[in-house]
Amino acid sequence: AVRKPLLEHSREELENLFRVNTLAPVELTRMLLPVLPKGSTVVFIISGVAFINVPELPSYCAAKGALHYLAVNLERELEGRGINVVRVYPKQVKTGFFTRNGVPYPKGSIEPAAVAGAILEGIERGRREVFVPGYLKLLKYLPNWPVFTYRFRY
Numbered sequence: 815a816v817r818k819p820l821l822e823h824s825r826e827e828l829e830n831l832f833r834v835n836t837l838a839p840v841e842l843t844r845m846l847l848p849v850l851p852k853g854s855t856v857v858f859i860i861s862g863v864a865f866i867n868v869p870e871l872p873s874y875c876a877a878k879g880a881l882h883y884l885a886v887n888l889e890r891e892l893e894g895r896g897i898n899v900v901r902v903y904p905k906q907v908k909t910g911f912f913t914r915n916g917v918p919y920p921k922g923s924i925e926p927a928a929v930a931g932a933i934l935e936g937i938e939r940g941r942r943e944v945f946v947p948g949y950l951k952l953l954k955y956l957p958n959w960p961v962f963t964y965r966f967r968y
């Protein structure tokens with residue numbers, strides 16, 4: 815993620831961010847199709863920010879929002895090939911996402927193992943979407959306009 819206002823992003827930063835977070839997951843899925851047998855599951859790690867705008871990460875939220883829509887449509891397109899798609903929406907997780915930029919973990923951050931466990935459970939139960947923690951599912955019912963805004967607390 816790029817932590818600065820949108821107007822301060824360079825064109826290269828913006829392009830790279832969308833390339834990694836939005837375009838690559840779709841392109842990788844397409845490239846792997848020839849080796850994915852029926853019954854395979856493709857997991858898209860999206861983020862709760864697909865539903866909540868975090869102003870300190872403006873481009874990242876937009877890229878994840880776009881990935882959400884791409885994954886929803888890929889799910890329908892892959893259904894006919896017998897391939898499942900699981901969309902995953904974690905809240906803040908204690909990973910290098912924060913520490914590599916010298917940013918502390920926001921309050922309420924969860925362990926990566928909790929996300930991994932929820933994904934495995936979601937695959938086993940045939941879920942189409944996995945919110946981690948589960949209560950994050952409430953995000954889906956927020957009004958779309960104005961976009962709900964959340965500020966990390968450190």
Ligand SMILES: NC(=O)c1ccc[n+]([C@@H]2O[C@H](COP(=O)([O-])OP(=O)(O)OC[C@H]3O[C@@H](n4cnc5c(N)ncnc54)[C@H](OP(=O)(O)O)[C@@H]3O)[C@@H](O)[C@H]2O)c1
Nearest residue numbers: 834859860861862903904905906907908909910911912914
């Ligand atoms: N941490 C959170 O709060 C959180 C919450 C919701 C969703 N997510 C999502 O979870 C996923 C994993 O993130 P994370 O939290 O584990 O963050 P992370 O520790 O920063 O890991 C990101 C991974 O992406 C790789 N990567 C970054 N830029 C790349 C590029 N240009 N080409 C290839 N690989 C690249 C990194 O590779 P290197 O190690 O080689 O740099 C690293 O393995 C991401 O999709 C993130 O958006 C994270």
